[in-house]
């Protein structure tokens with residue numbers, strides 16, 4: 001890895017300062033690990049070295065083992081590229097050395113970075129450093145002794161919580177828990193660490209090997225009981241993922257047979273987990289998410305994002321107030337415009353509710369909440385728009401209303417102001433038809449609730465300028481969203497790719513397959529809920545409106561199901577009125593409602609698509625394919641038309657916008673795991689049996705017949721770019 005190096009300076013005090021340097025996060029790449037070993041060997045040999053301090057360059061200790069190495073293993077299957085760090089470096093070279101080591105932490109010590117620090121005899125930290133073991137979020141477990149040392153330092157309960165949640169704590173909290181020995185100012189960090197190292201070397205302070213500690217572990221029976229509860233919880237929260245149970249097993253090994261046994265088992269299980277599909281999917285998702293803001297022609301042409309100080313939001317409904325909340329929380333001044341005092345008051349109340357709700361749930365400190373609210377101003381006209389840097393329009397989906405607003409905006413806003421719309425259905429070229437500002441018109445497609453859902457689809461037209469796209473990417477990141485740049489088409493990327501999702505569910509229901517079985521198969525796969533429960537939640541009005549949009553745009557591959565209309569006719573309105581496919585009662589889980597079955601029968605009678613009038617007989621695997629392969633098929637068209645920059649952007653969008661399980665890597669990554677030719681052959685078979693809805697797209701057919709993965713980039717001439 002270019003630029004990765006480890007340096008060592010030996011001071012007159014006899015302390016060797018070892019510095020890790022591998023920008024931007026000092027990841028423990030293979031050359032860094034080799035460099036550390038080499039410097040340690042030198043420090044041990046030299047008589048003028050009494051003690052060692054390890055630190056990281058540029059205010060960061062280390063972001064952990066180099067995740068690129070996992071990607072390499074995933075591509076080659078070759079585990080030999082994983083160096084033996086746990087025993088050879090951390091136990092033998094650092095922890096069991098004759099000379100003491102102190103970790104001087106700043107910024108972050110995550111994963112292998114924290115494990116390296118825990119192998120040292122003392123940890124001194126600057127304030128507000130992030131400390132954590134997020135390995136489970138990559139489908140693996142800590143592999144440099146973290147499963148053993150963390151419980152010994154902070155206690156079993158806290159250690160399990162930190163590992164299973166993958167969430168970091170601050171150095172201040174670490175100090176309270178016993179993970180950190182002292183929190184000092186950044187200016188004093190190295191000085192205090194050197195002194196502490198010398199105090200140990202000269203016997204004034206004890207040398208503590210955390211792997212040998214036992215006093216924080218509690219009794220064996222308490223540990224057993226706690227781990228049993230943790231396993232039960234993991235069954236619910238981490239379905240389909242092996243790393244949570246594996247982590248608990250490895251922790252238990254160390255509690256029963258001692259830390260060193262635990263370290264040995266950890267290393268073995270770590271290597272096994274690296275090869276799982278879960279790790280492949282999660283590592284892919286990690287890099288894919290970081291790639292979305294790299295947009296050719298936008299982020300690589302030397303442009304710098306402009307500062308967006310003031311944003312005007314038009315419309316204080318659910319979306320507008322959610323968007324305003326997200327902006328306020330990132331310290332942006334927001335002007336909220338509504339058409340009447342009554343609507344404005346309602347919008348402001350929703351924003352206040354959003355922010356105070358975060359405070360109540362402990363997700364935001366009160367002062368920050370109040371500061372955010374102080375940045376909000378409600379208005380009824382455009383006078384405050386004269387110095388706005390960006391406007392986000394979030395009114396109802398009405399073409400002529402939006403056109404009027406955009407032509408008003410052109411007059412009310414300064415020429416540099418970005419004009420964004422949150423439309424999820426209307427063509428952006430049509431929205432800006434009555435303006436001469438096409439280059440600064442852009443889509444900012446948030447997902448509801450906008451202050452919580454992490455995806456932001458940035459919709460560009462052929463005329464949107466690169467500067468405006470870059471600015472919106474920067475705003476998206478500032479408000480903690482993951483921006484994905486997409487082209488202008490019905491449904492954009494996520495809603496477009498997933499429109500067949502509920503359609504196929506309806507098609508199966510009309511073929512006589514039990515809807516509750518369909519939902520179970522889909523939630524077993526890892527979606528948060530099945531398509532019917534999702535429809536109940538979103539509301540039938542939304543289902544009907546969305547179906548209409550897609551019917552108009554893609555009439556060649558639509559299944560027209562009368563079911564939702566029949567439900568509405570029968571007084572059902574989903575979760576809204578407590579009566580949908582499921583029964584909704586306060587305080588209990590939704591229960592399948594048998595009284596919906598006659599309505600489904602009526603729909604089956606109307607569509608009359610069951611072969612010989614009899615329900616079709618299919619396996620669970622076929623149900624999964626019949627629901628998700630049409631989604632893959634439409635995702636292929638999205639790729640073919642160049643609606644997304646790259647296949648992995650669609651993976652990220654599917655995970656963050658549709659809650660497709662991240663451990664399956666995203667819709668295209670998963671499809672490539674299943675195999676394009678299997679998907680193609682299945683769709684072809686079903687299209688013969690059940691019609692055009694399943695007909696494979698040209699892109700899928702080509703990939704399948706040529707034996708190519710769907711994620712393989714198309715040659716630029718072959719794809720019909722919308723970007």
Ligand SMILES: C[C@H](O)CC(=O)SCCNC(=O)CCNC(=O)[C@H](O)C(C)(C)COP(=O)(O)OP(=O)(O)OC[C@H]1O[C@@H](n2cnc3c(N)ncnc32)[C@H](O)[C@@H]1OP(=O)(O)O
Nearest residue numbers: 025027063064065066067068110111112134142143144290
């Ligand atoms: C054996 C061990 O137990 C196994 C391990 O240690 S596994 C690794 C455990 N560590 C982690 O999971 C941390 C992963 N990293 C992160 O969460 C975040 O990157 C961070 C909190 C460190 C920094 O976040 P942020 O400042 O927002 O920067 P972010 O954009 O995420 O990352 C900056 C760059 O560093 C890279 N990076 C971050 N951590 C990395 C790592 N551990 N290895 C390789 N690259 C890493 C990112 O890919 C990104 O690269 P890019 O600029 O080319 O896109």
